[in-house]
Amino acid sequence: MAEINDLVQKIVKFRDKRDWKQFHNPKDLAISLSLEASEVLEHFQWKSKEEIEKYIKTNKKNIGKELSDVLYWVLLIAHDLNIDIEKAFNLKMKENEKKYPVKKAKGKHAKYTEL
Amino acid sequence: MAEINDLVQKIVKFRDKRDWKQFHNPKDLAISLSLEASEVLEHFQWKSKEEIEKYIKTNKKNIGKELSDVLYWVLLIAHDLNIDIEKAFNLKMKENEKKYPVKKAKGKHAKYTEL
Amino acid sequence: MAEINDLVQKIVKFRDKRDWKQFHNPKDLAISLSLEASEVLEHFQWKSKEEIEKYIKTNKKNIGKELSDVLYWVLLIAHDLNIDIEKAFNLKMKENEKKYPVKKAKGKHAKYTEL
């Protein structure tokens, strides 16, 4: 499997060949992230549990492409803001471990503030 | 740098230790993705270009954590839906190359439908 | 019941007393709209149908406040962009009537493009 950095390199190369860096201020990048996340969500809207199961079987490719769009912006924002996404991710996971201790959080969907 | 799969394994392990799979239907997972993307966006709201530049310098850690939350859900959704995110990503990048040919798209921020 | 314009007047008065017009460019206003809509959505996340029913009974006030935040931004954006929201609404409803003719759309949750 690829390393994260390989994906980042592909994205930056794609972007720079099109001379799009000039439009890529953090606010608009984050808007893109949000809009693409909405497009993922749209796939599951109005559908019942059963309809969703069925839908996924025949739409994996499309859903995969929408998820990739979100991944694209996550990695590009981290790159442009000079954030080490792997380091940040590991830090966040450690924080999550503390926020949601297994004993307290097991089997519950409550927010950490309400555990 | 880590491979994507290492991150996925960390996420799934974290989730399963807490017995949260039972809540993780695609619709709610996608809602999480969308809500976390909104939290990234919130960092840049109301701020001017200059204020954003300044803000990033002193808030890299926080922004990195929010981006990690989005990454967490992208990877978990792909995992649960049995989507190979790397393959999907490469497919999407190829599609983007076609949608936005360098000649047409260079230096423009128009959607591919308007190029 | 109040006329829409009464609400608009309250919003604009509230805003102008705080001298916030200077921050209210359309992009940031629309970000606010999106963030507040996410906050409405957050109330229903992870909950089953039964949990949602129960939740609504004891959280009407909170949900009402989040909906009001969305309404606030809809009306303020329309005001600032010099859009007659009532006229726009009636126009959109007429369009919806055409997009979703009763005969075709009755009892279906499909998008008009798939009817």
Place this chain on the structure above:
Amino acid sequence: MAEINDLVQKIVKFRDKRDWKQFHNPKDLAISLSLEASEVLEHFQWKSKEEIEKYIKTNKKNIGKELSDVLYWVLLIAHDLNIDIEKAFNLKMKENEKKYPVKKAKGKHAKYTEL
């Protein structure tokens, strides 16, 4: 100008003629609200201040329709959850007055927690 209730009546009549109440659980209604807010936001993405000004002049009708979609879902959610939106709105505005006292908030775009 119309009263809010007139709009609500139009929406409910439109919905019920299509027998769509069966799909309208709170979670999916709130997803709609969020998706439509994203569509408003999309209009302003990537554009500079000057481009936005120009864009608004020639796209008032389209933006008005997107705002109407958001208004549609705000009012329908309030209706279905048996929330008096006007009362909720007035309550929220009073709360806003307290959260953002003119003296403290004037000319600042900080969140009330940071004033």
